Amino acid sequence: MDKNTYTGLFLIMLILFGSFYLMRPSEADIKKEKARIHQDSLNKAGIKTTPVVAKTDSAKKPQVIDSAVLKSAFGAATVGTEQLITLENNDLRVKVSTQGARVQSVELKNFKTFDKKPLILFDGANNHFGLNFIAGNKKINTNDLYFKPSATGLNVTGHDSYSITFRLNYSATQYIDYVYTLSAKGYRLGLTLKLNGLDNVIADSKIVDINWQSSMLKTEKDMTMERQYSTVYFKNTDDDVDELSVTKDDAKDISDKKIQWVSFKQHFFSNVLIYKDGFTKSSLHVSLDTANKTEVKQMQASLQIPANNAGVYPLDFYYGPNEFKVLKAQGYNLDKQIDLGWGPLKYINKYAVLVVFDFLKQFGWNYGIVILLLTVLLKLVLSPLTYKSYLSMAKMRVLKPEMDEIKAKVGEDNPTLLQQEYMKLYKKAGVNPLGGCLPMVLQLPIVFAFLRFFPALFELRGESFLWMKDLSTYDDLIKFGTTIPLLGDHLSLMCLLMTISTFIYTYFNNQISGATGQMKYIGYITPVIFIVVLNKYPSGLNYYYFLANMLTFAQQYLIRLMVDDKKIHAQIQENKKKPEDKTAKKKSGFAAKMEEYMRQQQQLPKKTK
Template identity: 55%
Template sequence: MDRNTFTGLFLIMIVLAGSFYFFGPSQTEINKEKERIAADSLKKVAAATKTTAPAIAAAKPAVDSATLSGPFGGSIAGTVQTTVLENENLKLTLTNKGGKILSVEVKGQKTYDGKPVILFDGDQNKFGLKMNIGGKEVNTNDLYFAATKTGNLVSMRANYLGDKYIEYTYDLKPKSNNVAFNINLNGLNQVIQTDSIALNWETTLLEQEKSGKKEKEHAAPFYKYVNETPDHLSIAKDETEELKKGKIEWFSFKQQFFSAVLLPKVAFESGKLGITVLTQPGEIKRYSADMKMHFGQLATQNYAMDFYFGTNKFDVLKAQGHEIEKQVDMGYWPLKYINRFVVLPVFKFLEGFGWNYGLIILILTILLKVAMSPLTYKSYISMAKMRILKPEMDVIKAKVGDDNPTLLQQEYLKLYKQVGVNPLGGCLPMLLQLPFVMAFFFFFPNLFELRGESFLWMKDLSTYDDFIKFGFTIPFIGDHLSLMCVLMTISTLIYTYFNNQISGATGQMKYIGYIMPVVFLGVLNSYPSGLNYYYFLANMLTFAQQFLIKNMVDDEKIHRTLQENKTKPVETKKKSKFQSRLDDYMRQQQQTQIQSKKNK
């Protein structure tokens, strides 16, 4: 290419670029053209939809006459219809699709935001029999039943052929939370060749409480083998468990304060339970159950059961029998025995007076403190003795030094034996009280009676009081601050300060006690306000006890007694087993140190 040709082509490119720039459409015109094209496309799609919709509907396969006249032909297709069973306690909505309970409302109870308590609802609830008929699995959840209502009894029937049918009956008695449920199989022994059928129940339990996170921590499927203690699946993760260790007496879909329980008259042969933790708003967990039932090849086979839909109130569940009340978490051994046989009876007794539950917790705390007062007194006296001995212990430490801790401990033990002091005397009474303190940690979060009950600024004693709402989440604290938890923390810090004054704690021990209350602030901030209220009251009553004991105890008298003990012959003092073991341990440590020095 010569220079003239190249120059001509270059000039033509400049002219074309300039024409595109100066004579091309503006950005506004381009945008308008895009909007016009998009509008035309939408019109074409709408027209195409109108044209093809009838064709698609027409293309939908219809149930042929052979299928309709065959097994379960009249139950394969139908129109969904509902029937309501209702009494003073429950409102059940039954559907002919599957012949099942579609939804359950527990009357007289409200969710935290004031709506009716609906345990489960909608198509997410599946319930039916799985049977092998003609080599194929038939699930009655997919069949349409014919409903007949007589009073508070509803019959759901799906015809197989001729006089062969499946019938469910639901009977709701007045003022009851129980629904009598019967499965009647008539003539199906001619078509079911297996010796068992399966009962399948799947449902999504809905959120009822203020804290969905805490509600999930108390929700799990429970089950009980015959002659064994009830057990449950994981509360923290998805899990599926095969139940093959024995016959199953009952199983339940438990939430924090409500349960759906199925109790067969004849125990299930075996089964499988599953749980899935859900993250969708308003939903807690999804439960599934497949229970194997024996099929005896009888012309008429009947399976009788009972549903329980209602609260997890301990005495209500206990009245159901079968140890269903044990699904209410009362803590580990021995805490569950303290809660069940001590705390709960006293609480129910106080409840009989009709007082506000805040007042009941106050009286309960006072009674507990009075019962524990002898231990509190012994603990105070023991700590006072150690405080009075501290100057003498400091003298010993100055003489021995810190280089030989074993020798220092031996000298301390000699002093303890001379004055008759047990260094653990202040700890043992506190340890004996600890199970009662821990028992309430399980008692209040699972106590249905506190649900919805208010006291002072606390609207619901069964959940946290978000006195301050942040609008955002702070690590370790959460999105709120509970005023009762703050008061409990402050009172614990004050208690720690005065306790250090009594015991004469120094060094690291003096400051360790201040760390735990701060930790508990983060842990208990989302726990029920009733629990924090109890801990706050316990601290305040402890202050009062120590004030009274301090006025009753004369430190000078204790000091004189300790000095008098020094003058008594050591042989007359009986050595405790603890002191004997401690002496042996100290001697072994001293010998080890001496041997180490020789080896060096």
């Protein structure tokens, strides 16, 4: 292309970029359009919303309602003043709106957000809970109608429990009751739905159709990590727990099995709806708005209950921490929503690591000390494998001069023959070339298990140790003031120390094994990956990996004092002098196949000449 063409293309790009910035809509326009799209989606689903003037007991301006509307099904309930009724015990502060009799906000009184503010799971008009049905040829959603409370406030302190009823009247003898029950302590809020005398009013009175949705608020330091562990979980009556995607918008319809509970799960807290007899049909949805910096995710559930003669449906909400013992105490296998990894990792964490951790934490020590003792115990259990690995690497190091002689004699032009000669040497010396790798491979599941265990561990939340203010998230002692690709806006000091210790560990490992060439440098790739991947992971996890490296150094130092290279060399020479035992047991299938493969590879060039 000539100069004029380049100039023209440059001007076109300039115009495109200029028009993008000059003609882009304002923030107000963007919010207005989002609100319109949101309202359209609600209308299509048959859900109506009424703007809330205030969250307190303040009155709205009088609404002018057509008399025909007032005479229609539940028409009188479309007019009212929103009030927020507070239900409170030792652990929860719940605000219930008279509009829809829905839980509008929940505060966990004994916890704080990462920046020490009151911890509120959700709050505002974006949270819905209502019954959907058709009455008088009109779609009704109780979320939009005004209920009448039986009291103006509720504090359970000093009482065993307390109940408050919100009533939606159709007539004097026909109504819907929401009965909330709160105990003096705990994270459970009971909700009993009562439908009285509405069989001839509701078009399909055989189904109770519930629409429930929440926008979960940010409570943790790192929004990315919080979103990574937040989604909709559910359990069927066969005790199978499943979840929607954590990485993208997802939806699932379930009609083949009853769902006993649905959880709007965040990283460390959950909002769960339980129905013991099971929802017969469920439609679940989770979505993510990356532009929203205050809401983690938006979650929704459409649930159906078959109607019964009594018209009474007892439900339970759980608003609380994702702590193993607390969730387990609720029953219904709520603890299964804590992600401990897949396959064997889950069983290692649940039946080994968690058991030891619970034992250690009961002494009331700082969690930094608990992690240290956990690492020490783990290293003691794995010490036989560490010894075996070191011994095998020491044998390979002692054999290296003889392997170099074979390499000089055979040359590098025929790698198959070279490997055959190496195998002969290993066999005579009684050395297993994989002996140093296998013990390390057997330890890998434990390494990866901790990668899932620490991020899911509620107990570390808000716990400090040394300079780490919160072991459940990264320490950002080193701040860049700008975003750096792959690393982000900070460098975790504990992650840096862990990475340096891994470099040192790799260096000494190469000295022990006698690795040369490319193999000498492959191990240094791992710490580079660590500092990129683990920089945003919990400082408690990086602290564990750092301790594991340091304890491995100590173990190898002690083993080195116990292992004499001269004795190993003498033993190898003795093994080489022994005649081959013809009655020895048959070679393993792997060894036999390897020798056969090498023999075939050695003969192949001769056949093709």
